[in-house]
Amino acid sequence: MVKTVFSKGKIVAKTGNEVMxxxxxxxxxxxxxxxxxxxxTEIVQIFxxxxxxxxxxxxxxxxxxxxxxxxxxxAASVAGARAMTGTSSQGLAYMWEMLYIAAGLRLPIVMAEVxxxxxxxxxxxxxxxxxMGARDAGWIQIYSENxxxxxxxxxxxxxxxxxxxxxxxxxxxxxxxxxxxxxxxxYPDADVKEFVGEYKPERALLDYKRPFxxxxxxxxxxxxxxxxxxxxxxxxSKKIILDVASDFKKKFGREYSFYEKYQMDDAEVAIxxxxxxxxxxxxxxxxxxxxxxxxxxxxxxxxxPFPAEEIAKDLxxxxxxxxxxxxxxxSGTFAPVYLDVVAALYANCASAPKSENYVYGLGGREISxxxxxxxYMKLDAIAKGIxxxxxxxxxxxxxxx
Amino acid sequence: MKEDKKLTAAELxxxxxxxxxxxxEFKTGPWRSQRPVWNKxxxxxxxxxxxxxxxxxxxIAPDDKxxxxxxxxxxxxxxxxxxxxxxxxxxxxAITMEEEKK
Numbered sequence: 295m296v297k298t299v300f301s302k303g304k305i306v307a308k309t310g311n312e313v314m315x316x317x318x319x320x321x322x323x324x325x326x327x328x329x330x331x332x333x334x335t336e337i338v339q340i341f342x343x344x345x346x347x348x349x350x351x352x353x354x355x356x357x358x359x360x361x362x363x364x365x366x367x368x369a370a371s372v373a374g375a376r377a378m379t380g381t382s383s384q385g386l387a388y389m390w391e392m393l394y395i396a397a398g399l400r401l402p403i404v405m406a407e408v409x410x411x412x413x414x415x416x417x418x419x420x421x422x423x424x425x426m427g428a429r430d431a432g433w434i435q436i437y438s439e440n441x442x443x444x445x446x447x448x449x450x451x452x453x454x455x456x457x458x459x460x461x462x463x464x465x466x467x468x469x470x471x472x473x474x475x476x477x478x479x480x481y482p483d484a485d486v487k488e489f490v491g492e493y494k495p496e497r498a499l500l501d502y503k504r505p506f507x508x509x510x511x512x513x514x515x516x517x518x519x520x521x522x523x524x525x526x527x528x529x530x531s532k533k534i535i536l537d538v539a540s541d542f543k544k545k546f547g548r549e550y551s552f553y554e555k556y557q558m559d560d561a562e563v564a565i566x567x568x569x570x571x572x573x574x575x576x577x578x579x580x581x582x583x584x585x586x587x588x589x590x591x592x593x594x595x596x597x598x599p600f601p602a603e604e605i606a607k608d609l610x611x612x613x614x615x616x617x618x619x620x621x622x623x624x625s626g627t628f629a630p631v632y633l634d635v636v637a638a639l640y641a642n643c644a645s646a647p648k649s650e651n652y653v654y655g656l657g658g659r660e661i662s663x664x665x666x667x668x669x670y671m672k673l674d675a676i677a678k679g680i681x682x683x684x685x686x687x688x689x690x691x692x693x694x695x
Numbered sequence: 696m697k698e699d700k701k702l703t704a705a706e707l708x709x710x711x712x713x714x715x716x717x718x719x720e721f722k723t724g725p726w727r728s729q730r731p732v733w734n735k736x737x738x739x740x741x742x743x744x745x746x747x748x749x750x751x752x753x754x755i756a757p758d759d760k761x762x763x764x765x766x767x768x769x770x771x772x773x774x775x776x777x778x779x780x781x782x783x784x785x786x787x788x789a790i791t792m793e794e795e796k797k
Contacts, residue, residue: 360770459709497712505715512711519704526704619698 299547310471315340317448324375327355327366364392374498383410397432402455419658420468458531552601561590563673602638613677708723744779
C-alpha cells in the first residue's frame with residue numbers, strides 16, 4: 295500500500311502507463327518522438343494528448359516507425375534538446391541499431407519501456423526478453439516493480455542520464471504494471487521540475503557558432519578508446535545513480551538503491567528477481583517466515599550497470615538462492631540475470647552459496663504464490679542438504695512433457 | 696611523417712565528439728588513381744562540376760566582376776572519382792581524366 299511520504303504529494307489511482315505519461319508531462323522534455331506499440335501505446339498516446347491540450351510545451355514528433363522514433367530522439371538530443379521516447383518489445387527491437395548509436399554518442403535520452411515478449415510466435419504480454427536483449431547496448435536499465443516505482447524511476451532517470459551522459463530506459467512489466475491500476479503518490483509539477491532541473495548540454499548542434507562533428511568514422515586507432523569510455527561511463531554511473539537516489543529521498547522521501555532487499559538480514563534462502571514478480575515474492579516470504587523459513591528477496595532495480603560487488607556481498611550470506619529470470623537467452627546454458635549474479639559471486643567471494651536458475655512468465659504466463667513457494671521449499675531443502683541444486687536451467691509453469 | 700601522440704580514453708571528448716571542419720586536415724588526394732585536369736581556356740564557369748563534386752574539391756572564387764568562377768582543383772582532397780569530367784557539358788569538355796603518375 296502506497297502512503298504519502300512527501301508533504302505535498304497526492305495519492306492517485308493510475309496505471310503504470312498513466313504515471314509514466316504523467317512523469318513525462320512533469321519533466322516536460324523539449325522533444326518526444328514516438329511510435330505506438332502495445333502495451334506502451336498509452337504512454338505516448340496520453341502524452342500526445344497533453345501536448346495537444348497545451349499542458350506541456352514539448353515538441354511531439356509522430357514518426358512512422360520505432361527506428362525513426364529513436365533516430366529523431368537522437369537527432370533532437372544532439373541538437374541540444376532534452377529528448378524522450380517510449381516503446382516496447384518489437385518496437386525496441388526495431389530501434390536496435392539506433393540504441394547503440396544513442397549510447398555511443400553518449401546522449402542522455404530517457405525512454406519509457408514496457409516489457410513485452412518478442413515474436414515469434416506473436417504475443418503482446420509481459421516478459422523481459424526485449425530489454426534483456428538490449429542489455430549490452432550501453433543503456434542504463436532501471437526496472438520497476440509497480441506504478442509508484444515507474445513514476446519515481448522516470449523522474450530520477452532524467453538526472454541519471456544527463457549526469458552520466460548515458461541513455462537510460464525505465465521499464466515496467468507489460469500489462470501487469472502498464473495496465474494495472476494502482477495507487478501511487480504523485481508530486482506537484484513545480485517540485486518535479488525543480489528536481490530534474492534544466493538541461494544544459496555540453497555541446498549542441500543548434501549552437502551554430504560552435505560547430506562540431508558527431509558520428510565520425512572511428513577505426514583501429516580510436517574506436518577502442520571510445521568504447522572503453524562508454525564502458526567506464528557505465529561503471530562510473532553507479533555513483534551517480536546513488537547520488538540521485540539520495541537527492542530523491544531528501545526531496546520526496548522515497549528510498550531507492552541498485553536493488554531492494556526484503557528480509558535479507560537473516561535470510562538463509564533467497565530469490566533474486568526483477569520487476570512485478572517481486573511483489574508476489576514478498577507476500578510468499580511473509581507466509582514462509584510464519585512457518586520459520588528464513589526467506590529473503592533481492593529485487594534488482596538497476597540491472598545496467600550491474601551492481602555486482604554489492605549483490606555478491608549480500609548473497610554470499612545465504613545458504614541457497616535462486617534467480618528467477620523473465621527472459622530466456624536460448625543460450626544452451628542459463629538466463630541473463632543468473633549469469634550476472636553468479637559471475638558477481640565468483641569474482642567477489644571465496645565461496646558461494648548453492649544456486650538455481652529458473653525461467654518463468656514468458657509471454658505473460660502467470661506466476662503464482664505457489665510457484666514461488668515451491669522454489670523456496672526447494673532452496674530450503676538444498677540449504678539443509680536434503681536436495682541437490684539443479685545444474686541446469688529450470689522452468690516454472692511450462693508444459694514440458 | 697610526424698607521429699602524433701594519440702589521445703587516451705581519459706583525454707578524448709565523450710561520444711566521439713570532434714571539432715567541426717577537421718576533414719580539411721585529412722588529405723585524401725593520395726587515394727587517386729586518375730586525376731582531373733582542368734582546362735582554364737575551355738571552361739565556361741557553369742559550375743556544374745562544383746555542384747556535382749562529392750568532395751568539395753572544385754575550387755571557386757569571385758572574379759573582378761564579383762562573378763563566381765572555377766579557379767582550379769583541390770588535389771589535396773580530390774579522390775579522382777571523375778564525376779566532374781563526366782558532368783562537364785559535352786560541348787565544353789574542360790575537364791579530362793588522366794592517369795595519376797606515381
